[in-house]
Amino acid sequence: MSLKEDSQDHVPQRRRGAALEAVLLDAAWEELVEKGYDRFTIESVAERARTSRAVVYRRWPGKAELVNAAAVRAGTQQPNIIPDTGSLRTDMIELLRQANRSRAQLGVQMILRLGGYYTETGTGFAELRSAILSGRGSATRQILDRAVTRGEADPAKLTPRVIGVAFDLYRQELMMTLKAVPDEVAESIIDEVFLPLVSRR
Amino acid sequence: MSLKEDSQDHVPQRRRGAALEAVLLDAAWEELVEKGYDRFTIESVAERARTSRAVVYRRWPGKAELVNAAAVRAGTQQPNIIPDTGSLRTDMIELLRQANRSRAQLGVQMILRLGGYYTETGTGFAELRSAILSGRGSATRQILDRAVTRGEADPAKLTPRVIGVAFDLYRQELMMTLKAVPDEVAESIIDEVFLPLVSRR
């Protein structure tokens, strides 16, 4: 065992393929969170990942695509646990709280810092939203299904618009304030809008 | 009257003060609309206004402030006419349509293209929203007041959250799709969410 590894058990000094790509995307996401889309540069991403810009350009054509890839990766990391408290009200409030904790930051990043990106490419948020928040709609669905079984919710009232209204308003609040949505606001969304629209009677 | 103006009634060749500032802000807004915040450059603004960058930098410290100034100017230009059709439903739908026509583009610009700006400065959208959409909330209020008089709306149900719900959802739709909100969507917001929440009975 020499300090200079001249034997055959040499540790790779150079990252490759998927491992390198993951490092790049993580670096990109961190840069995005720290600097925002505007001050986000390919150069600083490469530097953070301790490599050169060429490596980045080999994978993504430019800033926009790299940011998108990083956002998608960051957004599809953590799973989602659907609350089941036995009450529609507390389930929904808990779901919003959860979104607040786990994805508020992400949502803010996505929505705010990517404005430039979407105007460049002409893509809508909806696309990315569905990628990131997939399972969110179905979470509300599952909660509502149980509420219907318990007789709390009226299945006839559950149109797509009504089902989505809680998260639409939550998202709107998030985008407008750029801060985690306070519990009182979440409760007002559920109590004043969501529950009146879905409740039986 | 010679072609070369050598007499004392000489037309100013050089714009100054407020006039020049207006030209600069208009040029900035046009650039913003055409290119988006990312490809928006001080250089192209100066060029469009047929002046030099120095003139721009003399007034605004940088891109963010110029964009903000241009957006505020563009946003505070046109007034708003409150529909009065005799029906709460058609009033509200007409109000959304109006917003669609007159400010959809503006809203999209504001909200999307300024993402970079707000993350830079830490300001929230709410501030700018209230500047631009001031009178919008009161428009809904006025429409609702008349609806209460007609017995269409229940005054007891009119919490701030409920009053704002139509425009919150409208704005959400606008931000998600980056397109003018289709009539069907506006109608679904009014019919499936707004009216059920405010209607008497």
Place this chain on the structure above:
DNA sequence: TCCTTTAGGTACAATGTGTATCTTTAGAGT
């Protein structure tokens, strides 16, 4: 008519972009 302000022009260093080229290494196949 003078005088102060400021528009407009130009030059600058600094920074980021995207491309190209080169050397070096990882790791699969023989």
Place this chain on the structure above:
DNA sequence: ACTCTAAAGATACACATTGTACCTAAAGGA
């Protein structure tokens, strides 16, 4: 163990944009 190829990492380049500085020339009030 040896070879070969794909890819990493390191420059170097031309180009665009930024923000500053400095100069001149016009505007318009005193």
